[in-house]
Amino acid sequence: GDPNRRLEEIRxxxxxxxxxxxxxxVTAEQLAPFCDVPDPDESPSTFVDESFVLPIVSQLxxxxxxxxxxxxxxxxxxxxxxxxxxxxxSS
Numbered sequence: 001g002d003p004n005r006r007l008e009e010i011r012x013x014x015x016x017x018x019x020x021x022x023x024x025x026v027t028a029e030q031l032a033p034f035c036d037v038p039d040p041d042e043s044p045s046t047f048v049d050e051s052f053v054l055p056i057v058s059q060l061x062x063x064x065x066x067x068x069x070x071x072x073x074x075x076x077x078x079x080x081x082x083x084x085x086x087x088x089x090s091s
Contacts, residue, residue, distance in 0.1 A: 004089045011035075011061060015031060015035075015056045019076050024075060024080025025073050027073055028053045028072065034057060044091065053074060061078055063076075
């Protein structure tokens with residue numbers, strides 16, 4: 001069979017767990033291991049392109065937020081709730 005058949009599902013589940021582990025808010029760098037990140041040598045621009053996180057952000061109902069410092073974080077309200085629930089249940 002196809003060894004990559006469930007790859008997207010597995011990556012999405014791992015990304016969701018990483019988001020829960022970070023109380024529902026992460027940066028693009030934290031999501032990168034679960035995404036198809038373009039080779040930076042292919043586009044030597046000074047423009048920062050974080051579009052590689054969009055599939056995960058859209059599938060997990062994430063929302064981009066800009067911090068006071070101008071950084072972008074991705075907030076996942078549904079995963080914030082499940083992270084808090086897991087904390088309460090484990091204590």
